[in-house]
Amino acid sequence: MNAVSEWRRWLPSLPVLHWGREYNRTTLLSDGVASLIVTIMLIPQSLAYAMLAGLPPEVGLYASVAPLLLYAVFGTSRVLAVGPVAVVSLMTAAAVGQHAAAGSPGYWAVAITLAFLSGTLLLVMGLLRLGFLANFLSHPVISGFISASGILIAASQLKTLMGVKADGHNLVDLSLSLWSQADRMHGLTLTLGVATVAFLFWVRSGLKPLLQGLGMAPRTADVVAKTGPVAAIAVTTGLTWALNWQAQGVKIVGAVPQGLPPFTMPRWDLGLWQSLLVPALLISVVGFVESVSVGQTLAARRRQRIDPDQELVALGSSNLSAAFTGGFPVTGGFARSVVNFDAGAKTPAAGVFTAVGITLASLFLTPALFFLPQATLAATIMVAVLSLVDFSILRKTWNYAKSDFLAVAATLLSTLAVGVETGLVVGVALSLALHLFRTSRPHMAEVGLVAGTEHFRNVLRHAVLVSPRVLSLRVDESLYFANSRALEDRVNNAVASRPGLEHVVLQCSAINDIDASALDSLEAIDLRLRSAGLQLHLSEVKGPVMDRLKRTDFLQRLSGQVFLTQYQAIQELSPEAMRTPRAAT
Amino acid sequence: MNAVSEWRRWLPSLPVLHWGREYNRTTLLSDGVASLIVTIMLIPQSLAYAMLAGLPPEVGLYASVAPLLLYAVFGTSRVLAVGPVAVVSLMTAAAVGQHAAAGSPGYWAVAITLAFLSGTLLLVMGLLRLGFLANFLSHPVISGFISASGILIAASQLKTLMGVKADGHNLVDLSLSLWSQADRMHGLTLTLGVATVAFLFWVRSGLKPLLQGLGMAPRTADVVAKTGPVAAIAVTTGLTWALNWQAQGVKIVGAVPQGLPPFTMPRWDLGLWQSLLVPALLISVVGFVESVSVGQTLAARRRQRIDPDQELVALGSSNLSAAFTGGFPVTGGFARSVVNFDAGAKTPAAGVFTAVGITLASLFLTPALFFLPQATLAATIMVAVLSLVDFSILRKTWNYAKSDFLAVAATLLSTLAVGVETGLVVGVALSLALHLFRTSRPHMAEVGLVAGTEHFRNVLRHAVLVSPRVLSLRVDESLYFANSRALEDRVNNAVASRPGLEHVVLQCSAINDIDASALDSLEAIDLRLRSAGLQLHLSEVKGPVMDRLKRTDFLQRLSGQVFLTQYQAIQELSPEAMRTPRAAT
Incomplete structure (x- = not known):
């Protein structure tokens, strides 16, 4: 595939050119309202996730400006x-954390480099059309990984909630570290944190039904409930300022x-x-999948x-822009996208307006965040994850x-016990290995004719007609190197135990x-059957x-024939078989 | 699986107990003759392969005694x-070579340790019944690996043939090393070596037909031709001694x-x-496969x-015995086993007699090997590989x-360019990746009824009957995480382009x-079809x-039904379809 011709093919179809042309006052209004709501929600979230990544809070704001603009140009999702x-x-x-101490200036530089590498990888994968690679993350692995990450993130925020210092990228290290610090716990911080957590949980589970009970529309109630973290921030910041906490x-x-x-x-x-x-590759793939x-x-x-x-290209550009504007790795987030959608965003222009909002916030709003307790941010993270x-x-x-x-x-256990990268690699490797293991031991069934039809089913499961002279074998798997030996063994064993046999038909x-490799095995089977006076036939070959x-010359050398259907094979090889019922076992 | 109960299950079925009971004078004679021929052939081969492994020549003899005895007890092959x-x-x-310099005493100790590890791994794999793992080495990978190894081995012997020192475990290093030494080539050694190579090739290709022409039975001629290396050794040793070379x-x-x-x-x-x-694992797997x-x-x-x-157990015991008797990693060899078979060996007792023969040789024959030129051994290796x-x-x-x-x-290129271990790993990894890639993009075909049968085939390849109201889709692959998205896309696209559609039937x-993951995808497809007013059905589910x-509750929630056969599905959903022919394209 040629990257230049790829580019040429795309340029006229840049997503922005599609929705940009149809832009009008109605979409402008919808996008404007949505972006206002998302901006309010994003400010505390950006600060909190920067803190989770070990970075200064303003870095979270920086990472929420340029990436939104780039995604608006290249992305194919409207919301x-x-x-x-x-x-x-x-x-x-x-x-x-493996290259610099959290809080050091070198740490930020490494995070920027990580965003650069991740963006480059995503862009290259997009140009090479490697989006399908994400399919190798199975749903169970993703699900286990996300749950385990949620637990790890919540555990990592406990230290801020308790007002102590702790370290570790897996549950074992984190727990030991927290345990050793338990006696230095700061009571006021903990009280503040726990109260905020309780409030945020109540907002999620109690406020929305309450508002709906008071007659608010469900979707409006939902959006109001999403502003819970903003309220928590306003109140705790105010209290800290007023009471000099x-x-x-x-x-x-x-x-x-x-x-x-x-x-x-x-x-x-x-x-x-x-x-x-x-790490950059794993972050890219996880971010892309999410x-x-x-x-x-x-x-x-x-x-x-x-x-x-195209999404790979858009996320690649977003991450590259993050790298050049003081940000860190980004991707499309679940919570904020749902809020954007529910608040009525119609086009990626809502993202552009949100970027403007965040820019204004980082220009003028940051002094208001001076008294914001870190424990409040930790509480919003915990409840979110x-x-x-x-x-x-x-x-x-x-x-x-199984x-x-x-x-x-x-995936769950290795993520919790060792860390996110190991967990992900273990999950993918194990799911691939289990898939290969399954296909290396294919299900094979002797089949017989379902009376009154032209259909063949497993003799062990259905009442079917079979012939003592013909073995009809259906292999329920593609034949490849890992399972071709199994087929040889199965045919050999079947032939050895059936003295009256004249034909073997593989229903394909x-x-x-x-x-x-499987072709070699088929040739070996044919040779062995022929030397025992039997013929090998194929049917229903795709x-x-x-x-x-x-x-190849396999079909010329084959001792038997290739039949269009298994029914035709039996009609020709053993017409009398259609009158010999055999009970299902 | 419980190792103790495994052992109990085996002990009474040790292969030696089977053939040992039937042993008589006839088998004794056959085995005796065969072992004599194999011993004569094995002496130079053992010396040569020890040299190839960078070890003193006598180590080759040591590795040909105890392993033969152990294999005779545990092995299931008779020859x-x-x-x-x-x-x-x-x-x-x-x-x-990565842990010690060839020729140093440490080198031999590492080789012994390698045999110990390899034996342990084989034994454990045998106890866990992991013999199927060898199936993951595809025929093409084995074939490429063996050819490349042959070239590497031949190249590594050129230095001895030229009488210079050279080093390297891949073709690039070996060639550069040889090239830099080319001016120090030793003329007499080279002459001797090239003459031996020429003689051995003639023995292989010219002597056998000649003997047969003189009336010798083909199999006898074959066995005589196999003694060519012994003749070459006798003559060149004699010349070196006589002419003081x-x-x-x-x-x-x-x-x-x-x-x-x-x-x-x-x-x-x-x-x-x-x-x-x-390395021990790779050696074990390659040795086992060979x-x-x-x-x-x-x-x-x-x-x-x-x-x-059981072969894993036998080879594991053989390698362990090699480790405790001064040997190095061993396995069942092609050339020597064929000679053993052709010379008439009937039971593993032939191996026991061969072990006795090699022991006698290492007790009494080694002084006769004093004047044996190293170039002769190199020549026998080159011709063999x-x-x-x-x-x-x-x-x-x-x-x-492709x-x-x-x-x-x-496999070929990476083995030649980087080395045996990398080559093997690259081959296995690539063949697995290609297999996964293939199954991640499954072949799907819209199918229609072959007129006059109950059989459905691809509408693009056969003249079949189809209904505008029913889409019959056959997916030619098991559904798993890597390809479930592809099915969603295919169904979405098909439905979008066919306005009159009422039913989608997946022929399974x-x-x-x-x-x-695939179950999640099927549920997503069903939901999407239902919201578009269509029904999803399955047929021929195994x-x-x-x-x-x-x-699961998938079948309860499914919008459509599950049919025994695709024919019944069409009969019920669109009986009129069986009268609308559609031409093959």
């Missing part, structure tokens, strides 16, 4: 809101620099790039579509498929591919498989 | 001859210690074990069977399946599994898949 999100911030903290040891946000996002550069350090490559699934869910509600490959934790997938997969259950459980309706077999 | 083989010796040299700079084997194999211990050094683990394929080929000729899991090189697999896979071709080519005859679906 996705891009910026710092919980899981990616946690992964950023884990990755950057910071003098009693409550940690506050303090001076946040006023001004536009700065122009920054990633570190041009190949050694650093190399060691950040794997963003695309949010985008698809919301697009489906309005019968719109998003293009995963605990809604991500959902263990029902464990029960669901346990009932449905291999999916294993993948969830391994479930065989979607036969690779070179078009693509047949095309390929015809390019 | 497999275990000992040093070319590819495993090359891999040993590559692995051990070692004084002119021809390197000779020199003093080989006389005596029984020593008792040795592996190094109990966890750090060393850790760094040898991957041994099992030789064993199976020969067993099939006599309608015997071998048990891969060049028969392994076979590029026809490249053409064959190019014609048959993904298999890619796997061969990548090729769907062998539906994992949790037993195991149906069992699993029944454990």
Whole structure:
């Protein structure tokens, strides 16, 4: 694929050119209202996620400006809101923490470099149309990973809630660290934090029904409930200011620099790039998967579509812009996108207005945040991420498929016990390994004719007609190197135990591919059957498989024939069989 | 699986107890003759492969005694001859060379440790019945790996043939090293070496037809031709002794210690074990695959069977015994096993007699090897391994399946350019990745009824009957996380372009599994179709898949029905369709 011709093919179809042309006063009003609500919600969230990533709070604001503008130009979702999100911030903290101490200036530079690498990877994957790679993250693995990340994030905020210092990128380290600090807990901070958590939970579960009970429309009630964190911030900041809590040891946000996002550069350090490559790749893939699934869910509600490959380009550009404007890795967030959608955003222009709002906030609002207690931010994070934790997938997969259950459980446990990167790699590797293991031991069934039809089913499950002279074997898997030996063994065993046999017919309706190793095995089976005086036939071979077999001399050398249907095979090889019923067992 | 109960299950079925009971004078005679021929062939081969592995020549003899005895007790092949083989010796040299200089005493200790680890891994794999893991080495990868190893081995022997020193575990390093030494080439050594190579090639290609022309039976002629290396050794040793060539700079084997194999211990050094683990695993797998394929080929000729899991135990015991008797990693060799078979060996007792023969040789024969030129040994290795090189697999896979071709080519090139371990890992990883990539983009076909049958085929390939109200879609792949999104896209696109549609029927005859991610996708498809006023039906769902679906509420919530056959689905949903022919395109 040629990148230049790719570009040419895209330029005229840049998403912004589509929605830009139809822009009018109605969409402007809808987008304006939505962006105001999202801006109010984003300010505390951006500060909080920057803190989660180990960065100064203003970095969260910087990361919520340029990425929104770039996504508005390149993105295919009309309502996705891009910026710092919980899981990616946690992964950023884990990755950057291995190269610099949290709080040091070097730490910020590494985070910027991580955003640069992640953006570059996403852009390259988009240009190469590698969006399908995200499919290799199975739903159970994503689900286990998100739940475990939610727990890790909540645990990491406990230290701020308790007013102590603690460290660690997995649950074991975090718990030990917190335990050793338990006696230094700061009572006022903890009280403040716990009260905020309780208030935020009540807003989520109690306020919305209350407002609806008072006659408010459900969607309006929902949007009002989403402003809970803003209220918590206003109240706790006011209390801290009024009662001088910071003098009693409550940690506050303090001076946040006023001004536009700065122009920054990633570190041009190949050694650093190399060691950040794997984390950057994992962050890119997780961010992409989260963003695309949010985008698809919301697009489906309005019968719109998003293009995963174009989304890669849009997220790549967003992250690159974050790297050059003092930000850190970003992606499309669930909560903010849903708010944007519910508040009535119609086009990505809402994102542009939100970016303007955040810019104004970072120019003029930051002094108002001086007395904001850090524990309040920690409380908003905790309440937000605990809604991500959902263990029902464990029960669901346990009932449905043990291999999916294993993948969830391994992802959950390894994320909690070792960390986010290991957890993700373990999950993907295990789900692939389990899939390969399953296909390497294919289900094979001896089939017989369902009386009165032309249909063949498993002799063990259905009352079917079979012939003692013909073995009809259906292989329920494509034949490839990992399972071709199993087929040889199965045919050998079947033939050895059936002395009257004259024909073996492989019903190929479930065989979607036969690779070179499997072709060797089929030849070996044919030779062995022939030397025992039997013939090997094939039936219901699919078009693509047949095309390929015809390019070899296998079909010429085959002892038997290729039949269009299994029914025709039996009609010709053993017409008398259609009168011999055999009971199901 | 419980190892103790495993053992109990085996002990009474130890292979030696089977053939030992039937042992008589006839089998004794056959085995005796065969073992004599194999012993004569093994002596030079053992010396040569020890040299290839960078070890003193007598180590090759040590590695050909105890492993043969252990295999005779535990092995299931009646004719497999275990000992040093070319590819495993090359891999040993590559692995051990990273920890000690060839020729140093430490080098031998590391080789012994490698045999110990490899034996332990094989034994554990056998106890856990992991023999199927070898299936993940596809035929094309094995073929590319063996050919590339043959070239590497031949190249590594050029230095001895030229009488210079050179180093390197891949073709690039070897060539550069040889090139820099080209001006120090030793003329007499080279002449001797090239003459031996020419003689051995003539023995292979010219002597056998000549003997047959003189009236010798083909099999006898074959066995005589196999003694060519012994003749070459006798003649060149005699010439070197008589003409005092070692004084002119021809390197000779020199003093080989006389005596029984020593008792040795592996190094109990966890750090060393850790760094040898991957090489040991690769050596185990390659050795196992080589041994099992030789064993199976020969067993099939006599309608015997071998048990891969028991073979793992046998090879594991053999390697452990090599570690404790001064040997190095061993496996079942192709050439020697074929000679053993052709010479008439009937039971593993032939291996026991061969072990006795090699012991006698290492007790009494080694002084006769003093004047044996090293170039002669190099020549025997070169001629032996060049028969392994076979590029026809490249053409064959190019014609048959490009993904298999890619796997061969990548294995070949990376083995030559980087080394044996990298080559093998690249080959396995690439063939698995290509398989996953293929299954992530499944072939899907719209199908219609073949007139006059109950059979449905692709509308693009066959003249079939279809209904404008019903879309019949056959997915030619199991549904799992990597391809479930592709199905969603395909159904969405099909529905969007077909306004008159009322029903979508998924013909599930090729769907062998539906994992949790794919179940989510099916639910999403059903919801989307239902909201567009369409029904989703399934047909020909296989037993195991149906069992699993029944454990969820998917079937209750499904908008449509599940039909036994696609024919019944169309009969019920659109009986008029069976009268609307549509031309194949």
